[in-house]
Amino acid sequence: MLTRQRKQHLLEVLKQDGQIVAKSLSEQLGLSEDTIRRDLRQLAEEGLLQRVHGGALPVSPAIGTFAERQQISSDAKPAIGRAAAAMIQPGQVVFVDGGTTAVQLARHLPRTLKATVITHSPSIAVELVEHPHVDVIMIGGRLFKHSIVGVGAATIEAIGRVRADLYFMGVCSLHPEAGISTGDFEEACVKRALSEAALQTVVLASPEKLNTASPYQIAPLSQVNGIVVNAAVAETLIAPYRKMGITITLA
Template sequence: MLGAQRKDHLREILRRDGRVVAKDVALDLGVSEDSIRRDLRELADAGEMVRVYGGALPVPPADRPVDQRSSLATDSKERVARRAVDLIAPGSTIVLDAGTTTLAMARMLPRGAELTVITPSPAIALAVAEHSDARIVMIGGELARFSMVASGPLAMEAVQHLAADLFFLGVTGIDPARGLTTGHLDDAVTKRAIAARCTRTFVLGSEEKIGATSQYPVLDLDSVAGVVVDPRDANPVIEELAGRVSVLR
């Protein structure tokens, strides 16, 4: 069986069973586990599944490509964005991380507030330009197609020269035990570097992210000033978070 055929078979197993066990697939197809693990790694790198010990699992909703996430929990994201914008004082320099909730924030920024907005996201820079009169500073670098955000060595170098009052951090998982996580290693590294250059960091917690976890750690809850949550979200995990970090509704 050719590699492309094996990958199609793996996709079908994941769709049907909700998981892939590398050992079982290798036995069924009469190929080595190394071949299956290589296929799984390539599919995971393409964002089609998440590798775990012994196989793979589906990509959690919050870890899907940005064009697919835009339709998730849209009302919740709007409410979180509105509360987050209330935290911005006139004359502030802020960093808006890439993400659908920060995109909603970009469309809500007030005019005449003399803001400076720094972002690694072209989409957010365009939204800020369209909806406000804020000064815009782009973090450059290689554009990651999965998240549509600048990353890599050039982005990291640019971050070292920045300073901001507030960082509005986007993650894909907010969990009392595992902290703040995301689905891509490069994103996790860039987010940590930006947080280190900002006076305060607030995490944006729309309903689909509360209690979720992703593969790569970004920051501990103790490292942020607060988590902004949906005031209508009744998830009991929020009460657990409140025991670890300031929760803003």
């Protein structure tokens, strides 16, 4: 089998099975694991999959610019934002992440809600400027332009001084085995700090992020209390998360 044919076969297996196990595939094709791993490495360099220990997973499409990501799942994100906003109770202190789905959460907060939103996202803060009863606390740091959020040591230090009731996390990827992950190391560190500083972590997961992986793990799914997903998502996709005891909210 030629290299091009092998790679095409690997992508077809990934699409069909949702994962590639290098050892099993090498036995099936009668090839060495080294050959399969080399092909996977090259496909990962082309951005066509995400390598993980023992094989590969689908790569998240949520790695484009902020403007590009606004066009992905544009119908699902407002519903997810509305459902997440309804979870916030009066008087709570809430971390709200950056990202296009989190912006929808901010837009759907009830005008009567009295609460405190702490965010490292200028986009979220601007969305809440006209909200009459929500106090907004901004966390600074170096601006990570891809996600329009603050990152770095100063950001993490400020987060560590807060104890929030809820953290609404935006992610690039969510997978039962690979956990929650994103495409930038520093951003992963900030998200992890936010989760550790909150009593509960709720992940905002638009459909394209489910069962994918990104390079930097934020945390295992054991750290997640809830996931908000679009109601149209197939039950087979969310069943593994239900089995882990995670509360699934269909938006």
